[in-house]
Amino acid sequence: MSLQATYLGMPLDVSDLDVENLAYFRHCAAHDFHLQKCGACGLLRYPPTTGCPWCASPKSEWTRVEGKGAVHSYTEVHHAIQPAFKAHTPYLILLVDLDTQKGKPSADEALRVVGNLVTPDGILAPPEMVRRVGIGTRVRMVFSDVGAGFALPQWTIDEGATQPAKPWRYPQE
Amino acid sequence: MTMPAETDTTSPKYLRDKYAIVGVGETEYMRGSGVTTRALGTKAVRNAIEDAGLKPSDVDGLLSYQSGDSTFSNFIAGDLGIRPNFYMDVFGGGSSTEALVGMAMGLMEAGMCKAVVIFRAMNGFSQVRIGGTGARAVAPVSGDALHGRAYGWQSAGQMFAPTFMRHMHDYGTRPEQVAAVKAIHSEHASNNPKAFYKQRFTVADVLASRIICKPLHLLDCCVETDNGTALVVTTADRARDCRHPRTLIRGVVGRCNKPRTDMHYQHGPISTVAGRYARDILWPNSGVGPEDIDATGSYDAFTFTTMLQLEDYGFCKKGEGGEYVSDGTIRLGGRRPNNTSGGHLCEGYTHGLNMVIENVRQLRHDADDSCPVGPDGKRQHTYDYREGGCRQVKKCELTANMGWASPGTGSAMVMRNE
Numbered sequence A: 001m002s003l004q005a006t007y008l009g010m011p012l013d014v015s016d017l018d019v020e021n022l023a024y025f026r027h028c029a030a031h032d033f034h035l036q037k038c039g040a041c042g043l044l045r046y047p048p049t050t051g052c053p054w055c056a057s058p059k060s061e062w063t064r065v066e067g068k069g070a071v072h073s074y075t076e077v078h079h080a081i082q083p084a085f086k087a088h089t090p091y092l093i094l095l096v097d098l099d100t101q102k103g104k105p106s107a108d109e110a111l112r113v114v115g116n117l118v119t120p121d122g123i124l125a126p127p128e129m130v131r132r133v134g135i136g137t138r139v140r141m142v143f144s145d146v147g148a149g150f151a152l153p154q155w156t157i158d159e160g161a162t163q164p165a166k167p168w169r170y171p172q173e
Numbered sequence B: 001m002t003m004p005a006e007t008d009t010t011s012p013k014y015l016r017d018k019y020a021i022v023g024v025g026e027t028e029y030m031r032g033s034g035v036t037t038r039a040l041g042t043k044a045v046r047n048a049i050e051d052a053g054l055k056p057s058d059v060d061g062l063l064s065y066q067s068g069d070s071t072f073s074n075f076i077a078g079d080l081g082i083r084p085n086f087y088m089d090v091f092g093g094g095s096s097t098e099a100l101v102g103m104a105m106g107l108m109e110a111g112m113c114k115a116v117v118i119f120r121a122m123n124g125f126s127q128v129r130i131g132g133t134g135a136r137a138v139a140p141v142s143g144d145a146l147h148g149r150a151y152g153w154q155s156a157g158q159m160f161a162p163t164f165m166r167h168m169h170d171y172g173t174r175p176e177q178v179a180a181v182k183a184i185h186s187e188h189a190s191n192n193p194k195a196f197y198k199q200r201f202t203v204a205d206v207l208a209s210r211i212i213c214k215p216l217h218l219l220d221c222c223v224e225t226d227n228g229t230a231l232v233v234t235t236a237d238r239a240r241d242c243r244h245p246r247t248l249i250r251g252v253v254g255r256c257n258k259p260r261t262d263m264h265y266q267h268g269p270i271s272t273v274a275g276r277y278a279r280d281i282l283w284p285n286s287g288v289g290p291e292d293i294d295a296t297g298s299y300d301a302f303t304f305t306t307m308l309q310l311e312d313y314g315f316c317k318k319g320e321g322g323e324y325v326s327d328g329t330i331r332l333g334g335r336r337p338n339n340t341s342g343g344h345l346c347e348g349y350t351h352g353l354n355m356v357i358e359n360v361r362q363l364r365h366d367a368d369d370s371c372p373v374g375p376d377g378k379r380q381h382t383y384d385y386r387e388g389g390c391r392q393v394k395k396c397e398l399t400a401n402m403g404w405a406s407p408g409t410g411s412a413m414v415m416r417n418e
Helices: A017-031 A083-088 B037-052 B075-082 B096-109 B143-147 B155-169 B177-188 B203-208 B274-286 B303-312 B320-324 B352-364
Strands: A005-008 A010-014 A034-038 A060-064 A068-077 A091-098 A112-116 A138-145 A148-155 B019-026 B060-067 B085-090 B115-123 B211-214 B226-235 B247-257 B295-298 B399-408 B409-416
Touching: A005 A017, A005 A148, A010 A017, A017 A034, A017 A138, A017 B143, A068 B155, A083 B060, A083 B143, A091 B155, B019 B037, B019 B096, B019 B352, B037 B075, B037 B096, B037 B115, B037 B226, B060 B075, B060 B096, B075 B085, B075 B115, B075 B177, B085 B096, B096 B115, B096 B226, B096 B247, B096 B352, B096 B399, B096 B409, B115 B352, B155 B303, B155 B320, B155 B399, B177 B203, B177 B303, B177 B320, B226 B352, B247 B274, B274 B303, B274 B399, B274 B409, B295 B303, B295 B352, B303 B320, B303 B399, B352 B399, B352 B409
Parallel strands: B060 B085, B060 B115, B295 B399
Antiparallel strands: A005 A010, A005 A138, A034 A060, A068 A091, A068 A138, A091 A112, A138 A148, B019 B226, B019 B247, B115 B226, B247 B409, B399 B409
16 A cells, blocks of 8 residues: 655655555665565665666565665755755765675675664754764664654664764865 | 867767757846746747748757756747647756757658757746756655655755765865866856856855855856757758858767666766766767867856766866866866856856857857957957957867766767868
């Protein structure tokens, strides 16, 4: 069945035809991150797709994946476009290289999972937390519950991990 | 002109110089057009046909691009009494211009039409805001957008920023180097009476403007405007009968991509853009290389997009784009000026078409600046590039346009004069 929620003033809608996204977000709702693993070549992929980006096989199965990685790149938004984000500026949009499958199938590929920097309970991070994060920061996945059976995967600082001495941040604060 | 020795190519050389852009037309670049996109498109197309010295009935093909924000070709044809043998309106923004030139060539090569007009009409300020505010910001989030807009990742600047930031991280590119693109394009715009922003800005002005989303300051971002723009493409033979000297198309590459077009960030290096792939089609097709080019039109939705494309098309070494755009090369009077009209940062936002119009005028040696018009009807260019002066490139025989849709998708075209 389809999923609907309102999150930060935005209507989110996963149609009952969109079986890949339905499966993806249902696993997220259980705070249990899963990605599709190709039934032919065995590679994981993100975001959800109908066929395998590497071998075109239509066969896949949802597989549990550890939500840990490092920030590959990011932007820090000061001028929000969507009205409900304005109260949370500056907010971070992170592209995170998962440790799982990093550098495969080629050296510059990785499962780069999008998310905001959030507090451990899934709320957009406050400015003092935003200032600690840059390229290289170790992060772990948490979830923002947005509605019944519907959650978005997000990222928070992995306080248990060894962090880089100085993550790369844009030179102007 | 004498063309350089032809490089090895696997593409059909026989299309080189076989088609030409014979007419260019536009409306004003403005905010608050007060008219429909149909009216903007009709005016631009009429101006382009007139510029070519043709009648509307000489045109039998129409192509346009839009994203649900503009009129369709059949209405423009109706307004001008054109009976099309072909028309098609494609979904697309940046990088569509060069791609549609290639499609126009294909239509004529297939014998489907004789002369094709390409237009883009948009109320990018007063109707559908290109920055994504207004109606676009509050539309429901579904499908693929669940992995983007749900995170406040929506506008072009937000979507492209991870590539820009990673380039700074990987190569040490500095904010002041990239800000030079705006400063230089604003100098060019100050010599363009049509430009929406004619004011000159400095690098310090750019860095002092407020941050929109890192690494973009307000002045790193282009302007949103209302305008119509159009080109007429026909065969090189028919072009001989047109009003202006011919602008011949040497080679074109359309909507060329990095791997993983569904989300190009999955395939690194993410500091590389589609030009890295497109250049392997553009230069062999054109039979020239970047060192032969006299002026460029590298899409400036943002200062960074200009820099990244010039780098990945090979105008400098990978990683040296910051230096290339800030050392004077791309300024009028420099070795290879870029966006001599002021481009999207200053002249107006058209999804790339105005940058092709500008290079056609440069190749005709007829940039519409404030220089006096002589008895032969041509501008007497002074090459004095001070504010309010000339913007004609002194020696301009070969140009390259590089269109940008996203870091993962781009188009390009080389044109020459005779």
